[in-house]
Amino acid sequence: MDRINSKNVKAWNAEYMFHPFASPDATAKEKPLIIEEGRGAVVYDIDGKDYIDGQGGLWNVNAGHGRKEIIAAIEAQLHKLQYYSLFGGTTHARAIELSKLLVELTGQEGMTQAFFATGGSEAIEGAIKLARQYWKLAGKPERTKFISLQRAYHGVAMGGLSANGTPAFRAMFEPLMPGFIRTETPYVYRNPFTEDPAELAQICAMLLDRAIEDQSPGTVAAFIAEPIQGAGGLIVPPAEFWPLVRKVCDKHGILLIADEVVTGFGRTGSLFGSRLWGVAPDIMVFAKGINSGYVPLGATMFNARIEQAFRNNPDAWFMHGNTYLAHPLACAAALANLDIVVKEDLAGNAASVGGYFLERLRALQDRQPHVGDVRGKGLMIGVELVADRKSKAPFESSDGFGKAVANRCRDNGVLVRNIYDTFIISPPLVLILHPPPLLRAPSPMLRTGEG
């Protein structure tokens, strides 16, 4: 088989491979960056050039690249049992161990059960199905609707896609599922209501309440949201928002689903995003940081309220699941990964390193006229660039300003992801705490920290 090299890469990539969230023309025009190796918070491209992984893969590599403990756990599992099914009365030890550990870790949030998936989108579908079945079992089958936030991102499968709050993600796949309604997100930097975060939280909670009333509360199954919105532009809600949301959900008896696919396992400086806001949801959805991307895995967890509806009822079958959920290699990786997350207090490291980043970025805001807003929690940070800071006017999308800045960062040895003109800084949570043993002598940029 022909091996790829830096000369044939551009042509092969454009010719054979269809990329996610991209147009084939753009892929053909732009030379892709081929990542070949990684250690800690540093990755290397096919030519051996090093980069600080400011993206953390796709905000999932919480414990860092090349962690020997995780690799050893996967290898040991591979030698023992590469696959067995959880269907029809069989299971395997790593899935059982992991479900127990997850229930223990989420004890404060009241989760009692774990159901596995192969990634975030699928775990979201599990949450949607669980919520609908819960209401059928509870004798209220007309409660089928879901309310989500504008700018929400809940993955690419049809249920999560229908809850997504960014029109560009949905438009080409319509019609979506019926019964999905969106309400206003508490975006402090850009909203038509107020500059006061606490007041904005009240307003958005009131609008959620009104949206539920408008649908007729007896038809609503659940409200679903990310504790901090990610792909929709990194929107940190005011601290008052989630507790108010819990109250509104309780008032109408509806379930609260926290999509913790990004916020789970330390990224926000707290072990979970829900914990950051002091809220116990009914369902928590995990993926990404659950095993730092070593093998795909997702999990949908739920509390006793939902569990009880399924117990003592021989007809309560959850008719959902697929071949690779709780893959033994993924579960083994998760067990080793979560051990690192807890023992090395990666949430604590994210809080302190993230706090430093926020401070330095805010200082930059004073000097740099195009830095409109700096926001974040832990190592989940967004920097919104604007054409004019005073009016907050964005750049014309045709300017490609965000892309140009991202490219400049890449040229200087730092990978950061831009969603239009908002930059997402989400490195592995081991950044700085554990300077990784580098594969090769670092480039001058990494050595001096210039640029």
Ligand SMILES: Cc1ncc(COP(=O)(O)O)c(C=O)c1O
């Ligand atoms: C909040 C959130 N939910 C769900 C998903 C979907 O996860 P996956 O890409 O693993 O399907 C993502 C992916 O980025 C996400 O950010």
